[in-house]
Amino acid sequence: MIEDLRSLLGGERVLTEPAVLAARSRDSWPLRLVQAAIGAESAHLPLCVVRPASTEDVAAVLRFAAAKAVPVVPYGGGSGVLGGAAPSTASIVLELGSLDGILELDEQNLTVRVQAGMVLGSLEAWLKERGYTTGHYPQSIGIAQVGGLIATRSAGQFSTRYGNIEDVVLDLEAVLPDGSVVRVSNEPRRSSGPDLRHLFFGCEGALGVVTAATLRIFPLPASRRLAAYAIPSMRHGLALLRDVMRDGWRPAVARLHDPIEAARSYGAAVQAGECILLLLSEGPAGYAELESAALSRQVAGIEGARPLGPDPVVTWLEHRNDVREFYRYVASGVLVDTIDVAARWSVVADLYDAALADLRASVPELMIASAHASHCYAQGTNLYFIVAAQPPRHAEGVERVYWSIWTSLMRVTQAHGGTISHHHGIGKARARWLSSELGSAYPLLRRIKRALDPPGVMNPGTLLPEDDQQP
Amino acid sequence: MIEDLRSLLGGERVLTEPAVLAARSRDSWPLRLVQAAIGAESAHLPLCVVRPASTEDVAAVLRFAAAKAVPVVPYGGGSGVLGGAAPSTASIVLELGSLDGILELDEQNLTVRVQAGMVLGSLEAWLKERGYTTGHYPQSIGIAQVGGLIATRSAGQFSTRYGNIEDVVLDLEAVLPDGSVVRVSNEPRRSSGPDLRHLFFGCEGALGVVTAATLRIFPLPASRRLAAYAIPSMRHGLALLRDVMRDGWRPAVARLHDPIEAARSYGAAVQAGECILLLLSEGPAGYAELESAALSRQVAGIEGARPLGPDPVVTWLEHRNDVREFYRYVASGVLVDTIDVAARWSVVADLYDAALADLRASVPELMIASAHASHCYAQGTNLYFIVAAQPPRHAEGVERVYWSIWTSLMRVTQAHGGTISHHHGIGKARARWLSSELGSAYPLLRRIKRALDPPGVMNPGTLLPEDDQQP
Numbered sequence: 058m059i060e061d062l063r064s065l066l067g068g069e070r071v072l073t074e075p076a077v078l079a080a081r082s083r084d085s086w087p088l089r090l091v092q093a094a095i096g097a098e099s100a101h102l103p104l105c106v107v108r109p110a111s112t113e114d115v116a117a118v119l120r121f122a123a124a125k126a127v128p129v130v131p132y133g134g135g136s137g138v139l140g141g142a143a144p145s146t147a148s149i150v151l152e153l154g155s156l157d158g159i160l161e162l163d164e165q166n167l168t169v170r171v172q173a174g175m176v177l178g179s180l181e182a183w184l185k186e187r188g189y190t191t192g193h194y195p196q197s198i199g200i201a202q203v204g205g206l207i208a209t210r211s212a213g214q215f216s217t218r219y220g221n222i223e224d225v226v227l228d229l230e231a232v233l234p235d236g237s238v239v240r241v242s243n244e245p246r247r248s249s250g251p252d253l254r255h256l257f258f259g260c261e262g263a264l265g266v267v268t269a270a271t272l273r274i275f276p277l278p279a280s281r282r283l284a285a286y287a288i289p290s291m292r293h294g295l296a297l298l299r300d301v302m303r304d305g306w307r308p309a310v311a312r313l314h315d316p317i318e319a320a321r322s323y324g325a326a327v328q329a330g331e332c333i334l335l336l337l338s339e340g341p342a343g344y345a346e347l348e349s350a351a352l353s354r355q356v357a358g359i360e361g362a363r364p365l366g367p368d369p370v371v372t373w374l375e376h377r378n379d380v381r382e383f384y385r386y387v388a389s390g391v392l393v394d395t396i397d398v399a400a401r402w403s404v405v406a407d408l409y410d411a412a413l414a415d416l417r418a419s420v421p422e423l424m425i426a427s428a429h430a431s432h433c434y435a436q437g438t439n440l441y442f443i444v445a446a447q448p449p450r451h452a453e454g455v456e457r458v459y460w461s462i463w464t465s466l467m468r469v470t471q472a473h474g475g476t477i478s479h480h481h482g483i484g485k486a487r488a489r490w491l492s493s494e495l496g497s498a499y500p501l502l503r504r505i506k507r508a509l510d511p512p513g514v515m516n517p518g519t520l521l522p523e524d525d526q527q528p
Numbered sequence: 529m530i531e532d533l534r535s536l537l538g539g540e541r542v543l544t545e546p547a548v549l550a551a552r553s554r555d556s557w558p559l560r561l562v563q564a565a566i567g568a569e570s571a572h573l574p575l576c577v578v579r580p581a582s583t584e585d586v587a588a589v590l591r592f593a594a595a596k597a598v599p600v601v602p603y604g605g606g607s608g609v610l611g612g613a614a615p616s617t618a619s620i621v622l623e624l625g626s627l628d629g630i631l632e633l634d635e636q637n638l639t640v641r642v643q644a645g646m647v648l649g650s651l652e653a654w655l656k657e658r659g660y661t662t663g664h665y666p667q668s669i670g671i672a673q674v675g676g677l678i679a680t681r682s683a684g685q686f687s688t689r690y691g692n693i694e695d696v697v698l699d700l701e702a703v704l705p706d707g708s709v710v711r712v713s714n715e716p717r718r719s720s721g722p723d724l725r726h727l728f729f730g731c732e733g734a735l736g737v738v739t740a741a742t743l744r745i746f747p748l749p750a751s752r753r754l755a756a757y758a759i760p761s762m763r764h765g766l767a768l769l770r771d772v773m774r775d776g777w778r779p780a781v782a783r784l785h786d787p788i789e790a791a792r793s794y795g796a797a798v799q800a801g802e803c804i805l806l807l808l809s810e811g812p813a814g815y816a817e818l819e820s821a822a823l824s825r826q827v828a829g830i831e832g833a834r835p836l837g838p839d840p841v842v843t844w845l846e847h848r849n850d851v852r853e854f855y856r857y858v859a860s861g862v863l864v865d866t867i868d869v870a871a872r873w874s875v876v877a878d879l880y881d882a883a884l885a886d887l888r889a890s891v892p893e894l895m896i897a898s899a900h901a902s903h904c905y906a907q908g909t910n911l912y913f914i915v916a917a918q919p920p921r922h923a924e925g926v927e928r929v930y931w932s933i934w935t936s937l938m939r940v941t942q943a944h945g946g947t948i949s950h951h952h953g954i955g956k957a958r959a960r961w962l963s964s965e966l967g968s969a970y971p972l973l974r975r976i977k978r979a980l981d982p983p984g985v986m987n988p989g990t991l992l993p994e995d996d997q998q999p
Contacts, residue, residue: 163872165770165873167774167906227907237968238968239968239969239971239972240968241969244907244908245870245871246692246870246905246947246950247950248682248683248868248949248952248953249730249947249953250731250954250973251728251731253972253976254726255723259719259723273906273907276774276775304747305746341777342775343818347815403637436698436716439716476713476715476717476720478719479717479718479719482720491720494720495712497711498710498711500710501710501724504979
C-alpha cells in the first residue's frame, strides 16, 4: 500500500520513518500528552504520513483510501486539544502543511485566498505588513492552519466584534471523501440554495478535507481603546456583559476572568475575590472612544467595581498566546485541560457556579479549576474552564481522572441547557456526548456522513464516535 | 388519496374546493400572474391543499407523500416571485399558515420562538409593542411567513446592520422528507460539528419543511439618524458605499438608487441624471450620530454630491412596502419583475452598466429597467433590478419575453462573476442557472437532496430543475 501511495504522489511525499509516525500519532490532546510524559503512551501509530503538494494530491489520496477502505486522518497544525487528529486505528495521516501558499490578495474587495495548510500567524504577519488583518486570533494562531480552524469551527479572541471562522471564510475548496473537488462560495452573499460551506465548518475531517479558502480581511482599525476593571463577582460581570451586548455594543475583546484567574495573572491589580474584566474597543475613527466611554459608564453602575486603567489589557495582549506553562505541567504528569462551553445569559452564572462545585465534589484529584467568559453574543456567552488535576502515574489512572473531569463538566453543562463546545470542536474527547448535544439533529448528521463517506474512512472516531462509523 | 389524507389530518384540514386549489396554484411569480391577467393561465392545479395544525401533522403528510411518491409543495405567504411555491405537477400543497403561534418570548436572552407560519409583520407588530424588533424587514413583511423567509434565504431592508435571515434565526425545527422531526441549534454559538441549520436556509422546500424557529430580537435602538444625498453617478455611489463598509461602518439602510429610480420616486429632490443615496444609521446611544457624521464627511468628498436632508428617507420608510403599482401593471398585462443579483465591489459598477445595456439591446419589448444597491458587505453589494416589458397578449409571448429578460440578466451577471441571486432564492425561474451558479458544488447539493429525499417528492422543479429530481 505504501508503494501504491508512493507511485501516486512521489516517493518523498509518503513518509514511514518511526519519528515522523510518532510525531503524527497525536495532536495536543492532554490525555495523550500526559500519558506520553509518564511513559505510558497509548497512541496509535499511523501507517504512513503523506504530504500532498496540491489539491489533486489530496484527491488522489482520498480516492485511494476510499477504494482500499483505509482510514484517513487529516492533520493540520496539531493544536487541537480533543484528539481530533489523533489516529484511532491504522490510518493514513494526511498532513496539509505543505499546502501553505498565499494564492491572491484582493485589496479592492478585501479578501485573501490561501491554501489550507497556511499557518494563520504567518498569514496575519504577512497581512499586517500590508495594513490588513483577518480579525481572527485564536490562541493557537502560531501553529494552527487555516484548514484546521475551519474544520473545528474556530473562534478568535476578538470574535465579539469580528465574528467566528464561519464569518471569516467566504469561499472554500474541499475534497470530498470520494476524491471529488468542490468549491463553495457565499460571496458577497447568496440565496442560491443552502450555503454548503457549512458542511465543512466543524466537519473535523469526517466529511472531507478543506484545501483552500478565501478569507475576508479588514484594514487595520482607525481607533482602539483599552480598559480593565475589577468586578466584585462573576454574577455581576456576566450581567454587565449581557447589558453591553443588549445595548448593541460589540467590544472586540470582552474577557471576564474569575477570581482565581484574576489573582493568578493580574494579582497586582486586583484584590482577593475580585474578578477582572478586560475590554478592548476598536473600529472606525471615533468608534472606540464612544464605545469605551459607554462601557465605562455601565461599569460605574456596579457597586464595588473599580477602574484599573489599560495596563492589564496590555499585559494580556503581550502574554495571551503563551502556553509554555501548559506544556511544563503536562510534561510533569499533571493533567491540564481547557474546556470551552457556552450558554444563554439566563443560566450562565448558575452554570459557572455549578460546574466548579461539581468538579470539586467529583474529582478528588483536582488541583485547581477556574473559568473566564471571552466570546459574547446578544443571547449568551462562552465559559472557558481551565482545569488541573494530579492523576496517578499510569495510563489507566490518567484516563480515569481525565474522563471524570470531562464527565463532570459535560453533565453540568447539559443539565443547564448549554452547549458542550463553543469553539474547540468535538474531536474524540467529546464524541460520546455528541448524540445528546445534537438530539434529533444527530441522526441527520449521520445521514449526511453516510451520504458523503459511505465506507466510513474519514477520520473515524472523531466527531462521530467510532461505533457510529458504520452505515 | 384525499380520503387517506382526511383520515390522517381530519376532514376540514384537506381542501379540494376549486377556488382554494386555484389560489394555491401559484405564488407571486410575475410570469404566471401576467398569464392569468390576460386569460392565458398555465398553472397546475394542486391535487389538494392541506392545512396542518401541528408539526406532527406536517410529519404525517410528508410520510404519506413519501410512501405514495406524491409531490409536496410547501406554501407560506405566497410572496415569492420565482414560482418556488407554484406546483409543477399534480401535488399536495402544504399550507403552513395555520402554524402561526408565538411559542415563547425570552426577554433575558433576547429571543422569540414562533411557528413557521407566523407572518413576520404580525410578529414585528407584537414585538414592537413590547419594545423589541427582529431587525428583519423584507418588502414582503406583511404577507411573508417566517418559514418561507428561512426557506428562501431572505434579506431585510436593514440587513447591512442586522444581517440576513441566517443571522436572525438561531434555532429551527424542520420536518425531513421521511417525516422525521429535527431541531437544529447554534445557540448561543456552537462548535459541535457542522451547523446543520444551513441545510434549511435556502432549501426552498426541497430538503424539508421548516415548522418553527427561534429568532433573535433587539431592543429598539437608542439612536437613529436619517440622511439623503444626491450623487452624480452610480459609479461614484458604489465607490462611496465600498469605502463606508471598508472603514467599518454599518448603516442599517444604505440604498443607492440609479437616476431612473431617483427621478421616479424622488423627482422633487434630485435633478435629471442624479442618483439618490438613502442612509439610515441606528444603534446604541451616540452611535447613529457618530456614523451619520462620518458618512456625511465621506459624501462631501464626492464632487457634485449634495445633501438632501432626511425627508427622502422618511418618504422611503413610509412607502417602502407599497407594491400596489406592481399589481396594477401586472393586471394590465405588463411584465414587471424584480431581479436581485450581487457582485464584488470591483465589478459591480461594470455589471450595472452592462446589464442595462444588454437588456435594452436584447429585449425589444422592454419599457424600462433600473436598479438600486441596498444590501452592502465589505466585499460587495447587491443590485436589485426593476424591469418592465410589454409582451404580446398570449401565453407563449409572455413566456418568450419573460425568459429573454432573465436570460439577459443572468448571462451578464455570470459573465461578471456575480451571483445570480442575492435574496429572492432560486424557485423555478432561476433553476436552469443553478448548475452554472454553483459549479462544482452543484453535484454536492444533488447528493444531499438524494440522501434526504430519495423519492424526489419535495417541491419538484423548485431549486433543482425538474430533470434533476431523479436519483
